[in-house]
Amino acid sequence: MISRRKKIFSFGITAVLLVGLFLFSVNTGSLKVTPLELFKGLFVAYNENVATIFDLRFPRIFIAMFGGAAMAVSGVLLQAVMKNPLADPGIIGISSGASLAAVLITAFFPALYFFTPLFAFLGGMIAFLLVYSLSWKGGLSPLRIILVGVAVNAMFTGLMSAFNSGTGSNYSGVASIVNANITMKTWDDLQTLLLYGVVGLIASFFVLGQCNLLALEDKTARSLGVNVNKSRIVISVIAVLLAGISTAVIGPISFLGLIVPHIARLLVGSNHKVLVPYTILLGAFTLLLADTVGRTIAAPYEISASVIMSVVGGPFFIILLRRSRQSYGQ
Amino acid sequence: MASNIFTVKNLSFSYGKQQVLNGLDFSLHEGRITTLIGANGCGKSTLFNLMTKNLKPDQGEVFLREENIANLRLKDFAREAAIVHQYNTAPPDLTVEKLVSYGRTPYHTMGLSSDPQKDEEKIQWALEITHTSKHKDKPVTELSGGQKQRVWIAMALAQDTKVLFLDEPTTYLDVRYQLQILKLIQKLNREYGITIVMVLHDINQSLYYSDEIVAMKDGRMIAHGLPEEIITKELVKEVYGVDLTIQSVDGKPFVIPV
Numbered sequence: 001m002i003s004r005r006k007k008i009f010s011f012g013i014t015a016v017l018l019v020g021l022f023l024f025s026v027n028t029g030s031l032k033v034t035p036l037e038l039f040k041g042l043f044v045a046y047n048e049n050v051a052t053i054f055d056l057r058f059p060r061i062f063i064a065m066f067g068g069a070a071m072a073v074s075g076v077l078l079q080a081v082m083k084n085p086l087a088d089p090g091i092i093g094i095s096s097g098a099s100l101a102a103v104l105i106t107a108f109f110p111a112l113y114f115f116t117p118l119f120a121f122l123g124g125m126i127a128f129l130l131v132y133s134l135s136w137k138g139g140l141s142p143l144r145i146i147l148v149g150v151a152v153n154a155m156f157t158g159l160m161s162a163f164n165s166g167t168g169s170n171y172s173g174v175a176s177i178v179n180a181n182i183t184m185k186t187w188d189d190l191q192t193l194l195l196y197g198v199v200g201l202i203a204s205f206f207v208l209g210q211c212n213l214l215a216l217e218d219k220t221a222r223s224l225g226v227n228v229n230k231s232r233i234v235i236s237v238i239a240v241l242l243a244g245i246s247t248a249v250i251g252p253i254s255f256l257g258l259i260v261p262h263i264a265r266l267l268v269g270s271n272h273k274v275l276v277p278y279t280i281l282l283g284a285f286t287l288l289l290a291d292t293v294g295r296t297i298a299a300p301y302e303i304s305a306s307v308i309m310s311v312v313g314g315p316f317f318i319i320l321l322r323r324s325r326q327s328y329g330q
Numbered sequence: 331m332a333s334n335i336f337t338v339k340n341l342s343f344s345y346g347k348q349q350v351l352n353g354l355d356f357s358l359h360e361g362r363i364t365t366l367i368g369a370n371g372c373g374k375s376t377l378f379n380l381m382t383k384n385l386k387p388d389q390g391e392v393f394l395r396e397e398n399i400a401n402l403r404l405k406d407f408a409r410e411a412a413i414v415h416q417y418n419t420a421p422p423d424l425t426v427e428k429l430v431s432y433g434r435t436p437y438h439t440m441g442l443s444s445d446p447q448k449d450e451e452k453i454q455w456a457l458e459i460t461h462t463s464k465h466k467d468k469p470v471t472e473l474s475g476g477q478k479q480r481v482w483i484a485m486a487l488a489q490d491t492k493v494l495f496l497d498e499p500t501t502y503l504d505v506r507y508q509l510q511i512l513k514l515i516q517k518l519n520r521e522y523g524i525t526i527v528m529v530l531h532d533i534n535q536s537l538y539y540s541d542e543i544v545a546m547k548d549g550r551m552i553a554h555g556l557p558e559e560i561i562t563k564e565l566v567k568e569v570y571g572v573d574l575t576i577q578s579v580d581g582k583p584f585v586i587p588v
Contacts, residue, residue, distance in 0.1 A: 001423060001469060209441035213432060215421045219384060220482075223415065224489070225408030225436035270421040271428075 002269045010267040011278060018065075018285045025061050025292040026053060030300070059190045061288060064305065066190070067246040068256060068287025069280040070197045073204055074246075075257020076264075076279050077239035080211040080272065081232050082145055085262065086320060089124070089243035090254030092149025096156035097127025098240075098247035103160055107167065117196045120248035124240040127152055132236075157252075189249050196245040203238045204276060211235060211272040253287070253306045255313020260286050262320065334395075335360040335493060335525050336381065341390035343376055350376045352549040353390070358542070360492075363519050363526040365536040368546035369570050375497070377546070378529050382413045382495050394493075408436035411493040412486035416501060418478075420470040426481050427466035430456055433488025456487035459522075460514060476507030483514065494518065496528040500535065508532075512539050533570075537561060538582050545569050557583055 027033060031049050033041065041050025071089065078087040078094075089095050101123025102116050112119070135141070135148040210231045213221045218228045243257070260283045261275070268278045290312075291305040336358040343351040350373045358364050366374040379385040381392050383399055392399045394410055402410075412433070420429060433456065434449040443449050457463040460480040465473060470481055479499060486494060496515065500508040516539055518524045530536040536543060537557040545553040545560065547569055553560040561583040566574050575586045 001425075001467075206440065209435075209438075213435065215424075216432070217415060217418055219413075219415045220418055222384065222404060223382065223408060223413035223486075224432060225403075225405035227404055269423045271423075 002267070007268045007274060007278075011281065014278070014281045014285060018281060018288070021285060021288055021292065022061060022065075025288060026057055028292060028296055029057065055187075059185045059187050060291070062190050063185050063193055063250060064288045064291040065284035066193055066197055067250040067253070068260075068285070069283040070193075070200060070242040070246040071253055071256045071287070072260035072264075072279045072283025073201060073276055074239045074242040076261045076272070076276055077204060077207075077211065077235050077242070078257070079261060080214050081235050081239065083214070084145055085265075086146055086258065086317070087149075088255060088258035089239065089247075090252055090257060091153060091317070092131050092145065093127040093152035093156055094124040094131075094240055094243045095247045095252035095254070096153050096160065097130075098124035098244040099252045100156045100160050100163075101126075102248045103163060107163070114192070117192060117245040117248040121196075121241050121244035124244035124247065125237070127156060128236060128240050185249070193245060193249045197242065200238055200242040200245065201280070204242070207231070207235050207238065208272040208276055211276075215270065250287075251304075251306060253309050255309050255317060256283065256287060258320070259309075259313055259316050262316075333360050334358065336527070337393040338377075338381070339391050339393070341377070341380060341392065342388050343373075343380060343385065344388055350549050351380070351387075354549075354551055356544060356551055356554050358525070358527060360525050361519070361523055362541040363515065363528070363539060364542045364544060365540040366527075366529045366544045366546060367533060367536050367569065372546045372569075373549040374529050374546050378495065378497055378527075381527065382411065383407055405436050408489060408491075410491055411495060412489040412491040413495040414479075414482050414486045414497065414499055416497040416499075418482050422469060422471050424470050425467055426462055426470055426473070426484075427453065427457065429470050429481060430462075430466075430484045430488050433485040436489060452488050452490050456484040459487065459518070460484040474507075475503050476510055479503065479507070479511055480514065483511070487518070491524075493525045493527065496526065498529050498531055501531055508535065515539065533566075533585050533587070537584065538579070561585070 023035065026038065027035075031053055033047070033049050033053065037047060038050055038053070041047030042054065074089045074094075075087070078089060078092075079085050081087075098120035102120040105112055105116050105119045130152050131145060131149045134152075135144040137144070210226065213224060213226050214228070214231060214235075216224075221228050221231075246253075261279055264275055264279045264282050268274045287305055287309075290308040294303040294305050294308045297303060334357040338354050338356050341351055341354040342349070354377065366377060368374045376385065380387050381399075383402075383404065386400065394402065394407070399407060431449070431453050434443065434452065437443065437445070437449070454463075457466055460483055462477065462481050462484050465477060465481070470478060473481065483494075483496075483499070494515075499511050499515070503511065512535060515526055515528070519526050530539075540557060542555060543553070543557050543560060544551055545565060552568060553565055558581065561576065563574070563576055566572070566576065566585055574588075577584045577586065
């Protein structure tokens with residue numbers, strides 16, 4: 001059992017770390033300013049360095065934080081719906097379905113650019129329905145979902161790469177989605193992400209109680225008056241929305257929706273009313289950390305956050321998979 | 331004569347081409363303990379699931395008093411009847427009190443309670459009557475089998491219903507815990523007037539603790555009534571397909587299962 005004090009402590013520490021990382025990240029790169037200069041530049045008087053940082057680094061940092069939070073919450077919701085701690089929007093193909101849709105829209109219907117997140121959501125929904133229906137065999141086996149998901153993911157990722165290579169990587173917008181590159185993001189991108197993402201995050205707060213009840217056996221949840229199928233659909237749609245929009249802006253990021261909820265559960269327990277708010281903090285922290293590490297570790301070259309997440313996430317996933325054999329028995 | 335709380339009319343159900351229930355008709359009396367008995371595969375579990383809205387009948391209806399349960403929303407049904415299922419799981423860090431509080435879900439709208447004080451009263455009552463108060467801060471998963479079963483019953487009791495369904499509540503338990511559970515069920519019925527409908531595996535426990543027995547075979551009901559009136563050597567032979575001796579214990583029939 002995790003005591004109340006320990007949970008509050010986890011929240012506090014993570015919030016402090018997030019603020020610290022934010023300040024570090026703002027000041028990391030070829031331009032450097034002191035915190036005082038930064039404060040003055042933002043709120044008091046114009047400062048060229050601060051203005052540059054404001055235009056280039058701030059959107060990127062906020063996008064990393066918000067995208068990370070959305071992706072991680074999407075993971076928690078999918079795990080609740082599928083009763084599977086290994087479900088992750090990246091691994092089971094939702095992100096790649098969403099990015100394929102975003103790629104196609106960006107390349108063929110640039111006029112619809114503003115609606116890219118909606119199309120990404122549709123793409124994610126198609127991937128999700130494929131995985132769900134293909135792995136249904138009188139019930140959902142945790143392992144089958146992952147296997148089918150990996151296949152669906154491979155297919156969409158393949159289609160996306162094929163499109164990118166086939167067009168000679170001509171569409172820079174396309175390439176940035178394919179490579180999950182958040183280097184050149186602007187305040188407009190952040191606005192798009194916020195617009196749809198806030199809707200998704202607020203919606204998720206209305207289904208936390210249902211997520212808790214879905215952890216019981218389906219029959220038991222039904223006997224408490226919960227329409228289990230309806231709950232599953234609603235929660236899934238919110239999860240896919242969150243994964244879809246963040247993918248549309250930052251590209252497919254794997255393992256984030258897996259690692260963050262897992263660590264969050266260890267720290268604050270499995271009650272979704274605590275877990276989801278904490279996941280938002282930790283998700284924001286984790287993706288910002290990955291992005292910041294990615295752009296400092298081999299400066300002046302940049303390694304994308306999604307590559308960092310894959311390198312760290314792969315081994316983590318294998319550890320989880322090995323441990324889950326014992327507790328979720330096949 | 332007690333009034334009817336459940337009425338089953340011409341109920342049929344099949345899994346694909348396999349007919350499981352075939353035109354069942356009977357009524358259950360309010361305030362009684364009724365047990366469904368029958369050999370494996372006789373359809374008693376299917377009947378249980380049809381009566382608890384877990385399955386939809388192919389034909390026929392189940393009425394809760396005057397109301398066809400097919401027309402009741404799950405939430406409304408959950409305020410009338412609580413169900414303890416045979417197999418249950420809980421997340422590793424869910425405490426007993428928290429789990430029991432889930433029993434108040436049917437009274438919440440959008441996750442919010444209209445009467446938190448009543449919720450709290452019912453939760454504490456359910457914990458006390460099942461003797462699980464002392465474990466209320468422990469995780470459910472750390473309890474013994476008998477304690478766990480009492481916690482699941484407590485959650486159902488927090489639903490504050492007139493009817494309690496139990497699907498093989500004593501399976502997987504040692505005989506000591508089986509008796510604890512059965513005595514608890516009896517107490518709920520005698521002292522709190524809760525109508526009990528259950529499926530039990532053990533024929534003698536069924537006969538001893540039930541006011542009425544519904545005996546089933548091949549998807550049909552072949553006997554319904556007081557144990558001492560309906561249980562005969564012939565009926566046991568028909569239901570279970572074996573010749574067994576019947577004796578009387580405390581005025582109740584007792585089948586020697588050897």
